[in-house]
Structures are given as structure tokens and as C-alpha cells.
Amino acid sequence: MSLAELEQRPLLTRQELQDCLAAAQQAARSGGDELLRSFRAVTDVRYKQAHTDPVSGADLASEAAITGWLRRHRPDDGVLAEEGSDEAGKSGLRWVVDPLDGTVNYLRGHTFWGVSVACEQWRGGRWDPVVGVVFDPLHDEVFSAMEGQGAFLGEERLSGPLTGHLDDALIATGYAYDVSHRREQGVRLAGLVGGVAGVRMLGSTALALSWVAAGRLDAYFEDRASRWDWAAGRLIAREAGARVRPLGTGVLAAADVLFEGIEEHVVTADTVEAQGNSSW
Structure with missing residues (x-):
């Protein structure tokens, strides 16, 4: 067809x-x-x-x-x-x-x-x-x-993330398989880590997005991921009330009130360019 x-x-x-x-x-x-x-x-x-x-x-x-x-x-x-x-x-x-x-x-x-x-x-x-x-x-x-x-x-x-202030937020992220890109991710994360309650690297995009939906995390972002990593999790987070957008070939999901404060640290020219090839 x-x-x-x-x-x-x-x-x-x-x-x-x-x-x-x-x-x-x-x-x-x-x-x-x-x-x-x-x-x-x-x-x-x-x-x-x-x-x-x-x-x-x-x-x-x-x-x-x-x-x-x-x-x-x-x-x-x-x-x-x-x-x-x-x-x-x-x-x-x-x-x-x-x-x-x-x-x-x-x-x-x-x-x-x-x-x-x-x-x-x-x-x-x-x-x-x-x-x-x-x-x-x-x-x-x-x-x-x-x-x-x-x-x-x-x-x-599920009713999504609970935290209303960035300095109280518990967020998680994922790192790329490409070690050189991980260094770039680390630089961006350094600009954010001092302004939040904690950062976790949990190792599963799908489950982390589900934890955002459950309020166990306040945000999750990863700029290099495949569709099967986030297809289900992004829908679960969005339907729970989180704000969700593409981030490079990955995803950013967060409580609406926290979204822009996190976004300004993680969206770069590289992620916008990669987004042009995203399958969203």
C-alpha cells in the first residue's frame, strides 16, 4: 500500500x-x-x-x-x-x-x-x-x-512531573554511543547541573520517560536516540501532562513550568540541525 x-x-x-x-x-x-x-x-x-x-x-x-x-x-x-x-x-x-x-x-x-x-x-x-x-x-x-x-x-x-521549580528538579539524561559526542553533552550538562536538585544517568530512555510520566523524574533529555527508544515513552510522558519536543534525533520531556529553563541549556545549533533529519 x-x-x-x-x-x-x-x-x-x-x-x-x-x-x-x-x-x-x-x-x-x-x-x-x-x-x-x-x-x-x-x-x-x-x-x-x-x-x-x-x-x-x-x-x-x-x-x-x-x-x-x-x-x-x-x-x-x-x-x-x-x-x-x-x-x-x-x-x-x-x-x-x-x-x-x-x-x-x-x-x-x-x-x-x-x-x-x-x-x-x-x-x-x-x-x-x-x-x-x-x-x-x-x-x-x-x-x-x-x-x-x-x-x-x-x-x-499518571499525572506527570510534580516539581514546579527548576532548583528542586530531579532530571535524567542519556549519553550517545559516540564517545566524542559525549564530551559535548557533558559540556552542556555542566551548564545545567548547578541549577537543579540532581541529575541521573539511568540508561534506558523508554523507562526514564515513563518515570517522568509517573512523577519520579521531573525531566528527561537525550539528543541522540533512535525511534524505538522513545516512540512509546514520549507518548506516555505527553499523555501524563509533560511537555515533549524533539531534541536532535532524541527527545526532551519535562514539566511544563520547567521546560524552557531546561531547554535553553540543551538545545544547540547541532541539535536543531539533527532535528531536520528527525522522524518526528
Whole structure:
């Protein structure tokens, strides 16, 4: 189906959104189950674009479980996943999957990692997330959102960041795989760190954005990330009331009252240029 034909697909009904949400939750749990089987027992690790970017058999097993579930239950939809799955589909819907966001944490035995599954619809010349699920298997926490319907942790509705002052804010960030770019990120972060309560580098974009939605963090930013890192999390944060914008190829999400104070430190000419190639 051509992109022009996809544009003609009507917006999803509430029931269709609920069906997609249920599918995302089931798919994410199937991946999470695979990850729990191998946690703290992984030996087959290799590296992709840099020594800071590992992949393991657990990543691949999780992606196979998620995409296999989607192919069986949503055969007409497209799939885009971090470890290589890329199928166009014919329904006007696409699943964007990060089978393990926080791989370094996972491999080192840290507990901050999760599974991200988003459903996107093609409209207005771009893919827009309409359903997002981020699953934290170790703590059995399911963060979810449907477009226009709010964000939830399990059955609890989320209301986003709580802090109203920048000097009280707890923020998190993510660093690029490219070590030279990390140095640039460090310089920008230095201008911000003295004006906030604390800065964390947690290691999972998807889960950090979900923590913004839950009020556990007041802001998150990362200027180099892939679509599968933030597709679900950005929707969850936005539906919880956070203000969200693209930042380079990544994302900035924060309490509205804090947004401009953080933005002035992290938006640069480089991030604006990268944004021109962003898939938002």
C-alpha cells in the first residue's frame, strides 16, 4: 500500500486503540518473559556500532518473541524493531519495538531496563504514536498510554512531573554511543547541573520517560536516540501532562513550568540541525 493510500485510513476508534493497547501489552510481556529467563546469566555478547553499544542473545530472543506475537495476531501491520525487523505492512499501522532498552544495565545486572512497544499510524506525512507500552519486567510495572486517553501505571492514572521549580528538579539524561559526542553533552550538562536538585544517568530512555510520566523524574533529555527508544515513552510522558519536543534525533520531556529553563541549556545549533533529519 502506498503512503498516499495510507493517508486515507480513518483515525482509530476508541475500540481499535484499546485493541492495539492490549496487543502492545501482550507483546511486551512476551519479550519481558524472555529477558527474565536470561537476566544475570548472559554470556553471548557482541557489539554493534561501538564498544558502548552491545547486543546479546537476550535482546534477539526478546525481539523474536515480540515480533512473532505481532505477526500472529496483527499480520497486516508493519514492524520496525531495533535488532533488524523491518516490515512495511498494509494496514496503515506500524509497531515500533525496542526489545531491551537498557542493554548495558541488563548485562551488568542493574535493574533499570525494560521493553518498549509503540503502535504508530501514518498520517500527515509521518508516523505518529497512538499507543505506547513500556514494561519493566523485574518490577512487573506496565506503563501505558493511548492517544488522547491519558497515561497509566497499571490501572493508576499518571499525572506527570510534580516539581514546579527548576532548583528542586530531579532530571535524567542519556549519553550517545559516540564517545566524542559525549564530551559535548557533558559540556552542556555542566551548564545545567548547578541549577537543579540532581541529575541521573539511568540508561534506558523508554523507562526514564515513563518515570517522568509517573512523577519520579521531573525531566528527561537525550539528543541522540533512535525511534524505538522513545516512540512509546514520549507518548506516555505527553499523555501524563509533560511537555515533549524533539531534541536532535532524541527527545526532551519535562514539566511544563520547567521546560524552557531546561531547554535553553540543551538545545544547540547541532541539535536543531539533527532535528531536520528527525522522524518526528
